[in-house]
Amino acid sequence: LAEDDGRLPCSAGQALRGARRRQLGGKKTSTSCGEEFCYGRFLPDTEEPFFLPFDTLLDIGRPAPTADLFNYMEDSQARSNELSGFPLNNVPPRGAAGHTYVGQLLSHDVNLDLTSVLGVSVDPTTLPNSNTPYIDLDTLYTFGRRRPPPPRKFSLCGTVEDPNLIRDFCRRRDGTARILDLRNDEHRIVSQLTVGLMALHNKFFDDFMATSTITRRSKRRKAAFAFAKDETIKAWQSVVLTDMLPTLVDETVIDEVKDPANRVLYTGALREDALMPTEFSTAAYRLFHSRARGRYRLNNETDGSDSTRPRARLFDVGNDEPILTGGTPMENLFVIEWDRFFGETAERARIL
Numbered sequence: 001l002a003e004d005d006g007r008l009p010c011s012a013g014q015a016l017r018g019a020r021r022r023q024l025g026g027k028k029t030s031t032s033c034g035e036e037f038c039y040g041r042f043l044p045d046t047e048e049p050f051f052l053p054f055d056t057l058l059d060i061g062r063p064a065p066t067a068d069l070f071n072y073m074e075d076s077q078a079r080s081n082e083l084s085g086f087p088l089n090n091v092p093p094r095g096a097a098g099h100t101y102v103g104q105l106l107s108h109d110v111n112l113d114l115t116s117v118l119g120v121s122v123d124p125t126t127l128p129n130s131n132t133p134y135i136d137l138d139t140l141y142t143f144g145r146r147r148p149p150p151p152r153k154f155s156l157c158g159t160v161e162d163p164n165l166i167r168d169f170c171r172r173r174d175g176t177a178r179i180l181d182l183r184n185d186e187h188r189i190v191s192q193l194t195v196g197l198m199a200l201h202n203k204f205f206d207d208f209m210a211t212s213t214i215t216r217r218s219k220r221r222k223a224a225f226a227f228a229k230d231e232t233i234k235a236w237q238s239v240v241l242t243d244m245l246p247t248l249v250d251e252t253v254i255d256e257v258k259d260p261a262n263r264v265l266y267t268g269a270l271r272e273d274a275l276m277p278t279e280f281s282t283a284a285y286r287l288f289h290s291r292a293r294g295r296y297r298l299n300n301e302t303d304g305s306d307s308t309r310p311r312a313r314l315f316d317v318g319n320d321e322p323i324l325t326g327g328t329p330m331e332n333l334f335v336i337e338w339d340r341f342f343g344e345t346a347e348r349a350r351i352l
Contacts, residue, residue: 035128039113040275044125095247095349097296098341101189102244103288108139108183109236111281124278133276135237140197141229143180151225153205154198161332166199167192168330175328185326187314188334189296189341197232204228243342247349248287291349296324299337 033039112131116122131138141149155178157163157170169177169185177185184194208224245254256262295311297303302322304311310321312334322333339345 033126033128035130037129037132038275039124039127039129039278039281041124042277042279095244095291096342096346097293097349098189098193098338098346099244099247100288100291100293100349101193101341102239103291104190105139105184105193106135106240106244107288108181109135109137111276112143112181113281127278129276129281133274135233135240137197137229137233137236139181139184140179140194140201149180151222153202153228156195156198156202159330159332159335165332165335167195167335169195171329177327187324187326188298188312188330189324189336191326191330192336197236200235201228201232204231291351293347293350295321297340297347298333299335299340301333 108131110131110133112129113127114130115127131143140154155170156166157168159165159167169179169191171177176182177191179185179194183190185191205224205228208227209220212220212223214220214223241254241257245257292314294315295304295313298312301309302312303309312322312324314324316323316325324334340347
């Protein structure tokens with residue numbers, strides 16, 4: 001159902017918006033867009049927005065021939081490895097390959113536009129954001145501001161070859177993942193990151209159930225879900241704040257974010273005046289999409305050491321190399337060894 005830019009087809013968007021209005025009792029809020037959270041502007045008082053002639057925009061967006069695109073991504077990939085993550089002219093260290101997809105999952109967490117139409121100009125302050133602008137994992141828990149999920153663990157499944165190797169979502173007969181936000185199943189990397197967060201939730205849930213003194217099982221399960229959700233969100237926030245952001249911004253920015261006076265991380269209470277600036281939702285968060293590499297070494301079977309072990313491609317260019325596209329059951333060939341994506345031995349994200 002979902003496309004990468006955060007938009008859903010009309011029928012799905014209408015269904016989610018209708019569900020949200022029912023959740024609000026059929027009433028509109030006091031926000032400018034009439035929903036709980038809205039899009040807006042970083043600089044609302046700017047008189048003239050940045051403008052480029054339409055022909056220039058078309059030229060920027062013109063697709064390159066497949067061969068040129070392939071060569072560009074491969075050249076950039078090689079330069080990323082040469083930098084090896086070390087600082088260059090006081091620029092923060094380049095992120096590991098996995099940070100690209102942490103950022104992509106983060107963009108799904110804070111951004112969901114079910115209303116606007118590509119090619120149609122609209123006042124951003126009138127657009128509702130169907131996810132909260134907080135780092136609260138509603139891409140897992142309450143996608144599209146649906147009613148809260150039942151107090152239980154996430155259902156996860158094994159690979160095609162090994163049912164005990166839990167690296168996939170459980171799926172319907174047509175291969176569709178049984179998850180709220182299908183953007184998280186676009187390809188094998190972001191899907192396995194999502195499965196990892198779901199598995200972490202399940203571990204917190206099991207630990208609470210095993211140690212809680214609450215006697216009534218239904219209450220114990222409800223409390224276990226609340227505990228697991230809260231701890232998983234905290235862990236996710238920690239990844240964003242202490243692992244990913246330092247690869248993008250200066251230490252002084254990190255210190256400002258950590259300052260309690262400036263803190264806007266999830267606390268359990270949602271401010272109605274919080275908004276998602278369109279300057280971020282349609283531009284800045286695309287940084288992570290732009291750092292995707294052409295090919296990846298996922299494991300020993302895709303390490304590129306010889307012609308029988310080709311690296312996995314992010315996009316299909318018409319050859320016999322494995323493709324990372326999601327939407328189907330996970331095969332062992334695509335199971336990621338995470339030290340290839342994070343840590344000192346990881347390959348680097350593509351540089352811009």
